[in-house]
Amino acid sequence: MIPTPDxxxxxxxxxxxxxxxxxxxxxxxxALEQDATELLRSRPLICLEIGSGSGCVSSFHSFSNYPPxxxxxDINLHACRCTRRTGLQNKIPIDSILTSLTGALMHRLxxxxxxxxFNPPYVPTYSDEADDAQHDAGxxxxxxxxxxxxxxxxxxxxxxxxxADQSVQSLLSPTGRFYLVAxxxxxxxxxxxxxxxxxxxxxxxxxxxxxxxxxxxxVRFSRG
Amino acid sequence: MVRLITHNLLxxxxxxxxxxxxxxxxxxxxxxxxxxxxxADFLRGFISRIEWPALVDAARQxxxxxxxxxxxxxxxxxxxxxxxxxxxxxHIEEGAMICPNCAHVYPISNGIPNMLLAEHEIG
Numbered sequence: 515m516i517p518t519p520d521x522x523x524x525x526x527x528x529x530x531x532x533x534x535x536x537x538x539x540x541x542x543x544x545a546l547e548q549d550a551t552e553l554l555r556s557r558p559l560i561c562l563e564i565g566s567g568s569g570c571v572s573s574f575h576s577f578s579n580y581p582p583x584x585x586x587x588d589i590n591l592h593a594c595r596c597t598r599r600t601g602l603q604n605k606i607p608i609d610s611i612l613t614s615l616t617g618a619l620m621h622r623l624x625x626x627x628x629x630x631x632f633n634p635p636y637v638p639t640y641s642d643e644a645d646d647a648q649h650d651a652g653x654x655x656x657x658x659x660x661x662x663x664x665x666x667x668x669x670x671x672x673x674x675x676x677x678a679d680q681s682v683q684s685l686l687s688p689t690g691r692f693y694l695v696a697x698x699x700x701x702x703x704x705x706x707x708x709x710x711x712x713x714x715x716x717x718x719x720x721x722x723x724x725x726x727x728x729x730x731x732x733v734r735f736s737r738g
Numbered sequence: 739m740v741r742l743i744t745h746n747l748l749x750x751x752x753x754x755x756x757x758x759x760x761x762x763x764x765x766x767x768x769x770x771x772x773x774x775x776x777x778a779d780f781l782r783g784f785i786s787r788i789e790w791p792a793l794v795d796a797a798r799q800x801x802x803x804x805x806x807x808x809x810x811x812x813x814x815x816x817x818x819x820x821x822x823x824x825x826x827x828x829h830i831e832e833g834a835m836i837c838p839n840c841a842h843v844y845p846i847s848n849g850i851p852n853m854l855l856a857e858h859e860i861g
Contacts, residue, residue, distance in 0.1 A: 557779075559783050559787060560787065581777060581780065582780070583784070589854070591852075594850045598739065598849065598850065607741075607826075609739060609741065610739070610849075610850055611748070611850070611851055612850055612851065612853060614860075617751050617853055617854075617855065618748050618853035619749075620751065621751065621759065621760060622746070622747045622748065622749055623747060626787055
């Protein structure tokens with residue numbers, strides 16, 4: 515069993531600004547643990563987490579014999595700092611970058627990401643609320659997802675794998691895997707169908723769980 | 739932290755800046771050295787993902803001249819140790835990275851690179 519990362523260095527004050535790990539976070543950890551053997555076998559070189567928040571997920575992997583480069587992004591400076599500290603606390607060197615989604619990395623990480631992780635702001639809100647939350651780069655940006663909770667996720671989905679128009683840059687390496695957290699309101703079957711039709715990516719639901727009002731999913735996409 | 743492995747993966751993404759936007763030039767940097775776990779297999783695998791001249795140039799800007807102009811065909815332990823040090827053990831804590839094309843400045847503070855763009859700079 516892979517231990518849950520040590521977060522004892524983070525305080526209430528940190529969680530005023532940064533999303534505190536909750537059921538969605540732990541479902542993603544459980545999914546990664548379930549896939550750990552396969553992930554290790556694929557010998558990943560680059561792991562990228564978009565929106566790393568506390569750094570709990572980026573600090574979780576244990577590819578002990580073959581440690582990849584862990585790169586994380588967040589638009590919230592507090593989150594970048596927490597991610598960096600959580601990496602240090604758990605002895606995992608995480609390169610924490612202050613940027614929106616994949617900004618500044620698309621150019622060089624084209625077809626280079628072996629493990630892509632995204633626990634997006636998935637809560638359906640008014641569209642303006644999601645825009646404002648990203649603009650403010652505070653804690654609301656961790657959950658406010660706009661229409662169907664998909665406003666931010668849709669932007670990332672377009673970057674994972676090109677459509678028929680090959681001029682679009684994409685992130686996944688030939689053997690890359692993309693783990694996405696979603697809720698029922700996001701229309702998980704719709705996302706999977708769209709990724710298959712438009713991007714030719716196969717997908718599987720790794721885990722799903724009810725937590726309070728939320729029905730959470732972790733979906734894994736790959737070239738099959 | 740901005741290790742040279744990270745620097746090798748960052749490019750300017752300001753609106754309209756799509757060529758000559760890599761590598762970012764280092765300016766006024768403060769560096770710390772920290773030991774990292776050596777893994778020869780990882781280095782051998784990762785070398786295909788590196789933009790070699792950019793790495794060599796960045797290392798030389800920081801006073802490390804240990805890497806050859808071209809990666810050698812025989813990657814012996816001596817070479818891999820040098821590569822390990824340059825890629826993973828040199829941490830830029832403070833300073834800035836500047837786009838060679840549009841001169842956009844990306845500050846580095848407390849080891850975190852600020853790659854955010856203003857509203858009008860987003861492509």
